[in-house]
Amino acid sequence: MSDPQESRPASETRRAWQDLLGALAEIDADWIGPQRGLAPGREHLGIRGLGMALWGALDLYLENEPERPHFVRLISPYRKWGDNPDAIYFFAPLRGDLTYRVQGRRGREVYLSLTVHGGDRDGHWPTRVVAELNMDDMAFDADGSFEVVLSPEAHRVNWMPLEEDAGSVVVRFYFNEAQAASAQPELVPDLRIETVDGPEQVPVPDDETVARRLRRVEAWVRSKFGGQMLGPQPRRRPSWYSEVPNTMGPPVDWTDGDGGGWGAVDIAYSAGEYELGPDEALVMEGRLPEGLFTNVVIWNELGQTADYLERTVSLNDTQMELGEDRRYRVVISHRDPGVPNWLDTCGEPRAAVFWRFMLPAEPPEAPVCTVMPVDRVADGGQ
Incomplete structure (x- = not known):
């Protein structure tokens, strides 16, 4: 006797769910392995990164509609992609034909901004910045409260x-x-965030609604592993990312001309990769420009920090020990060289080094990089 469910047409939700499972299998086969730069024995990084991307996509889109959105925290100490320990980011999906009101209150942050991105409807990779507003151009109440309107029509x-x-x-x-x-x-x-002119009540999710949300989830996960954000080679490098190991690229203000994405227009970025033997150290030296904020962070192949709750894998300019005229000396090595400003590789022989310069008062300089024996770092490599 045949199973009556075999002849029953699949629901839209089931088809979308099967497509999502297929996308995960495709990424597993195509991205998580040596063909994309993950050496044998390091597949756990790819699987962990894929799990985090799926977790994020479900959080951002499965129960979040642009008609009635809510803010979702993008990354945390436990969910990582391109993460920054010194920042807290929030995301909400939008529609360009609606009006939204964002409300909040200033706290201890040194920088606050809102960025509207375009081209990323339904979970796709953003291709441009539609609008940007930072705290210098915002009006606040006496208690630090603010209200920002996002809409097609102008507001005062x-x-x-x-x-x-x-x-x-x-x-x-x-x-x-x-x-x-x-x-x-x-x-x-x-x-x-609230919608000003959207529906008064969100309908109970039906088959079409859940299927649509799952399509967004799939698109988000694919955008992370489609050569854009997550995953090793090949992927497009921005102009400020050095292709030569143990060097940093020239700091450049972020623009969507480098491939789109979720960068901040008020930040100059500089990045590269270290490649160190067990007894080597990378010493980065230079002068921090005056500005709101600077930090440097280490990422693995998947754009993830190690556990910064337990290890020092990033430094901001408050945490750094600076010399005269804001001179710095930051050291990356596999073991503590006994000097200030040490970043722990956590045993990774190669990883990305990512610098952010927030609203610098003058153009920042690329860090000068030197590889030396770790035992010679304390005496300046002499």
């Missing part, structure tokens, strides 16, 4: 224009403190 104060391809808003809170902001569970920014 704290307005961000929306265009047809607008798909998301990202809110950034940067902190310059002795302890990484993301490692402080009590540090929760005051932030919320």
Whole structure:
């Protein structure tokens, strides 16, 4: 006797779910292995990264609709992709033809901004910045409260224009403190979003609704492993990313001309990769420009930090020990060389080094990099 369910047409949700499972299997086969730069024995990094991307996609899209969005924290000490321990980021999906109100209150952050991205409707990779607003251009109440309107029509104060391809808003809170902001569970920014002209009530999710949300989940996961954000080679490198190991690229202000994405227009970036033997150290030296914030962080092949709750894998300019005229000397090595400003490789022989210079008062210089025996770092390599 045949199973009656075999002749029953699949629901849209089941088809979308099967497509999502197929995408995960495709990424597993195509991205998580040596053909994309993950050496044998390191597949666990890819699987962990894929799990985190799926977790994020479900959080951002499965129960979040642009008609009635809510803010979702993008990354945390436990969910990582391109993460920054000194910042707390929030995401909400948008539609370019609606009007939204974002409300919140200033706290201890040194930098606050909202960025509307375009081209990323339904979970796709953002291709451009539609609008950007930072705290210098915002009006605040006496208690630090603020209200920002996102809409196609102009408003007088704290307005961000929306265009047809607008798909998301990202809110950034940067902190310059002795302890990484993301490692402080009590540090929760005051932030919320509501739709001004959307539906009064969200309908109970039906088959079509859940299927549509799952399609967004699939698109988000694919965008992370499609050569854009996560995954080793090949992928497009921005102009500020050095292709030569143990060197950093020239700091450049972020623009979507480098391939789109979720960068901040107020930051100059510089990056490269270290490649060190067990007894080697990379020494980075230079002068920090005056500005709101600077930090340096180590990422693995999947754009993830190691556990910064337990190890020092990033430094901001409050945490750094600086010399005269804001001179710095940051050391990356597999073991503690006994000097200030040490970044722990956590045993990784090769990883990315990522610098951020927030609203620098002058153009920042690329760090000068030198590889030397780790035992010679304390005496300056002499």
